[in-house]
Amino acid sequence: MTKKNANTQALHALGQSLWVDNITRQMLDDGTLQRYIDELAITGLTSNPTIFEHAIGKSTAYDAQIAELSRAGKSGEALFFELAITDLRRAADLFKPIHAATEGVDGWASLEASPLLVDDAEGTIAAAAQLHRAAARDNIYIKIPGTAAGVKAIEASIFAGVPVNVTLLFSREQYLAAAEAYLRGIERRIAAGLDPKVESVASLFVSRWDVAVKDKLPKDRAKEKGNRLGIAIAQRCYRAYRELLAAPRWQKLAAAGAHPQRLLWASTGTKDPDAPDTLYVQALAAPDTVDTLPDKTLEAFADHGSVGAVMAPDGGDAEAVIAEHGALGIDDTALAAQLQQEGGDSFKKSWEALLKGIADKAERAGNAASKAGLA
Secondary structure, three states: OOOOOHHHHHHHHHOEEEEEOOOOHHHHHOOHHHHHHHHHOEEEEOOOHHHHHHHHHOOOOOHHHHHHHHHOOOOHHHHHHHHHHHHHHHHHHHHHHHHHHOOOOOOEEEEEOOHHHOOOHHHHHHHHHHHHHHHOOOOEEEEEEOOHHHHHHHHHHHHOOOOEEEEEEOOHHHHHHHHHHHHHHHHHHHHOOOOOOOOEEEEEEOHHHHHHHOOOOOOOOHHHHOOOHHHHHHHHHHHHHHHHHHOHHHHHHHHOOOOOOEEEEEOOOOOOOOOOOOHHHHHOOOOOEEEEEOHHHHHHHHHHOOOOOOOOOOOOOHHHHHHHHHHOOOOHHHHHHHHHHHHHHHHHHHHHHHHHHHHHHHHHHHHHHHHOOOO
8 A cells, every 4th residue: 555645645635625836757657756646645736848948958768768759850849849849748648637636726737838939928828738739638728928918818828728827926916817817718718608617837946036035135244134035925915815815806716616725835846056955845844735846856855854833824924024025125016027937037048958959959860860771
């Protein structure tokens, strides 16, 4: 009988979903993902361009399929999405029992639309619909950034019945804009006589805040204030989330059969080597949320993590902590915009490296086939 880990199970029992922030073909082939499900209470996963850049670039597991797709005339983004969807379908199938048991609330895998579309609303809408069809699974989210263009695409995609994981959110205001887009999409579906159950999560990035301010804090205050801002921003967003779920507008949609867009904690691996490796996981324990954990953080929490105080619905000391940072020159509004821009730029960089790596592998496969007389 499979032994379930008590630490991760405690978070699951609290009402928080744990998703692994990674996917590789190896973890599908060697049973790692199945072990995470069976033992560590993992009920979903997320992917992004950086994850796939590492998975494909640092492995030979994809080489045969790259060669095959290249011979069939596929290249660039089209070839990559074939690789990614192959993996994500396998993951989605492992999560299918969870998806069914939770009536679609949990048991998801996520696929990111091209980050080159970050400022192109119409292009994102078209890409999300096409990827959703191509994925051919009910439990694969399409990731859309919470930028100005992304917000338009979120509403349109939800209305069209495409499940959306909103990515690159860094503040309460950015979160609420994404939540508003989700609400509008559901309201439009109800007005059109369509099923209001179109699932969504809104992903707030946490640890990047603390990385961004580390060198901006006065040296004599850095240790005292370090690694507190990201959690405070999350607390502020959690309060907004609870208020939204209690509001008459949402209650009306819930009565019509809609499911809430759950708040998801992203970037929860500890970046500061002097801080506890389970810092964010323990601080972000909250019901009706999702926590995505890198493998290393997941294993660390399973080994020595603990569930203490649950996040306060009223935001706790969030405003005091944010104000303290403001007094030290940290403008959280400006920094949120900067982090979202930098996040998009980082994904674009990974995307370009990813496509170049795939093209190089395809070229090498073609050259090898030519030498062997197979092309």
